[in-house]
Amino acid sequence: MLVYGFINSLILALIALGFSMTFGISRVANFAHGAFYVLGGLLTWLFLRKAGMPYFVAAILAVLIMGILGALMYRFLLQRLRGLELSEVIATFAVGLMILELMRCFGVMGFQYRLPAFVRGSVSVFGTYVGIQRLIIVGAGLVLLILLYLFVHHTKLGLAFRGVAQDDHTAYTVGINPDKVSMLSLTLGAMIVSLAAILILPLGTISVDDGYDILLKSLAVCIIGGLESTLGVLVASFILGYAEILTVMYISASLSMVVPLLCMLIILLIRPSGLFGKYKELEERI
Amino acid sequence: MKERRRKERIDRGIKAVTDDIYCLSSLREIAYLVLPRVLPVIGLLLLIFLVPLYWKKVLVITFIMAIMAISWDFLSSCGLISLGQALFFAVGAYLAGGMNYYLGFPVYLTLPLATLFGGALSTMLIFPALRLRGMYFSMITLIIPLMLMRVVEATKIFGGTEGLSALSSLPGLYSSIGLSMLALFATLFGLRRLVASDYGLIFVALKDNDRAVEASGLNTLWFKVQAIYIGSAICAFCGAFMTHYYMNVGMSAFALDLSIFPIASCVVGGMGTLAGPLLGALILGPLSEALRSFGTFRIVIYSALMVVFIAGLPEGIFPYLRRKYEQTERWI
Numbered sequence: 341m342l343v344y345g346f347i348n349s350l351i352l353a354l355i356a357l358g359f360s361m362t363f364g365i366s367r368v369a370n371f372a373h374g375a376f377y378v379l380g381g382l383l384t385w386l387f388l389r390k391a392g393m394p395y396f397v398a399a400i401l402a403v404l405i406m407g408i409l410g411a412l413m414y415r416f417l418l419q420r421l422r423g424l425e426l427s428e429v430i431a432t433f434a435v436g437l438m439i440l441e442l443m444r445c446f447g448v449m450g451f452q453y454r455l456p457a458f459v460r461g462s463v464s465v466f467g468t469y470v471g472i473q474r475l476i477i478v479g480a481g482l483v484l485l486i487l488l489y490l491f492v493h494h495t496k497l498g499l500a501f502r503g504v505a506q507d508d509h510t511a512y513t514v515g516i517n518p519d520k521v522s523m524l525s526l527t528l529g530a531m532i533v534s535l536a537a538i539l540i541l542p543l544g545t546i547s548v549d550d551g552y553d554i555l556l557k558s559l560a561v562c563i564i565g566g567l568e569s570t571l572g573v574l575v576a577s578f579i580l581g582y583a584e585i586l587t588v589m590y591i592s593a594s595l596s597m598v599v600p601l602l603c604m605l606i607i608l609l610i611r612p613s614g615l616f617g618k619y620k621e622l623e624e625r626i
Numbered sequence: 627m628k629e630r631r632r633k634e635r636i637d638r639g640i641k642a643v644t645d646d647i648y649c650l651s652s653l654r655e656i657a658y659l660v661l662p663r664v665l666p667v668i669g670l671l672l673l674i675f676l677v678p679l680y681w682k683k684v685l686v687i688t689f690i691m692a693i694m695a696i697s698w699d700f701l702s703s704c705g706l707i708s709l710g711q712a713l714f715f716a717v718g719a720y721l722a723g724g725m726n727y728y729l730g731f732p733v734y735l736t737l738p739l740a741t742l743f744g745g746a747l748s749t750m751l752i753f754p755a756l757r758l759r760g761m762y763f764s765m766i767t768l769i770i771p772l773m774l775m776r777v778v779e780a781t782k783i784f785g786g787t788e789g790l791s792a793l794s795s796l797p798g799l800y801s802s803i804g805l806s807m808l809a810l811f812a813t814l815f816g817l818r819r820l821v822a823s824d825y826g827l828i829f830v831a832l833k834d835n836d837r838a839v840e841a842s843g844l845n846t847l848w849f850k851v852q853a854i855y856i857g858s859a860i861c862a863f864c865g866a867f868m869t870h871y872y873m874n875v876g877m878s879a880f881a882l883d884l885s886i887f888p889i890a891s892c893v894v895g896g897m898g899t900l901a902g903p904l905l906g907a908l909i910l911g912p913l914s915e916a917l918r919s920f921g922t923f924r925i926v927i928y929s930a931l932m933v934v935f936i937a938g939l940p941e942g943i944f945p946y947l948r949r950k951y952e953q954t955e956r957w958i
Binding site for chain 2: 369371416417420421424425426427428429430431433434435437438441442444445552555556559560563598600601604605608609
């Protein structure tokens, strides 16, 4: 149980990372996040099955295309709407819906739509049998987290990211173009989430409804953790991950989807800024 | 350097006279003010009798959806951008259905009761999120109906996935058209009057600058509760009405369509105008009916329309038309 909780938590963290990244930097709540997740998985599937590319190439291509898509969405849709929160929310939500429902129309559903696992088989970890795919998720998740941390804290671009996240006007005066950085943040968010999709989807099938689930989960994680901090995302996903596993084990599997909502409501009542939220956020929230 | 031309907009003389002086001296001025309000009402009334039976039924649904859209617009002009209007609808629908199914209340009792208690119940459900602003509120409202749907599915209350059926119906088609239309106009003109009043000013101020409201010594949370109650009671009425109209209530009451449609019609018609959503709904309702055979492709079309309008004509159709009506334009 401990092991599964750990894996579940890292999956959640992977999912929510892209969302919190985009939001933390550019203040765009990307409601198309779940759609990007499913689309990333589907693109990989298409390249793999229809175009017959090797797995590695297909994955990289899918991630790149998703990144470009995120950038395009920012450039041609969101850049016109900067500052109009209402319009931003509606626009990203509409784009997400469009992608998801379009896929539903083409009948993306069922067992044929599944990505193969990287490696089959399972090993025993602390006495529980765990599929190797899950272990890969854990490893890749940790690597991704560390890489992101290094990128944000030790490169010039990362510095620009943090600058815009703190105050985009000041960033502008020192020669950082906030639009460019925001566009990059959307690109990065889309890339991370499609990477997550490629890692996680071999555990199940690609389904459209996943898109909504993913969006809900990443929202929940981000609200609980506080939207700006990566640490918050990590801690919140551990809380949620273990809470879900506990519910499945002791109460009922069908109620596990309610857990995020309950956690969120409790957090909102106790600490409206989220566990690791900063004062600036608190001001914006209430 | 190339000379850049721009459009100059000037108010028509008649607008300047009628807008704030209120000394209407000629029939022409009265007509200028009254016609845009009266003509659509008459047009809709005529429409009921002119269209064939099938489209009459469509009209009822369109009216109900228009009410939802107007209520969404009201909430959004209070700064409460809800992405889960279906929640309010479903609460009303299940309340009316439950009262009718388990307690055997007749229609004329369930409709008002579901409206009043539905508003209260939805307000209670959404209360923890009310302290949040802007998109944080939207996030929570998006989640709540989807979660509640899961709860209904999992715990099998209210008939689970199948829902409650064989409920009593509304008496006759014409009375349901009449009722829905009456509700539509009551909502539209009632909310317009409300927003224009001193009391409604506070609601609009909540969106523009809620800190100023707080600084004026008003409790923002309390006013948000009131706004949500008004908005959700209206939607709960829609839910209760549709329950009796279809004579059943099921999980489709939580469906995403119901959350998307109001937003789409507001974006198309023009946000913050209250009349805009009606216009948008009157365009989108029949359109979605015509596209019924495409199934979920309808949602794709709604969202495509939303994207196009929000990027291309952010003000919406209604303000655009109004500008054409009130102002003259020329290139200078």
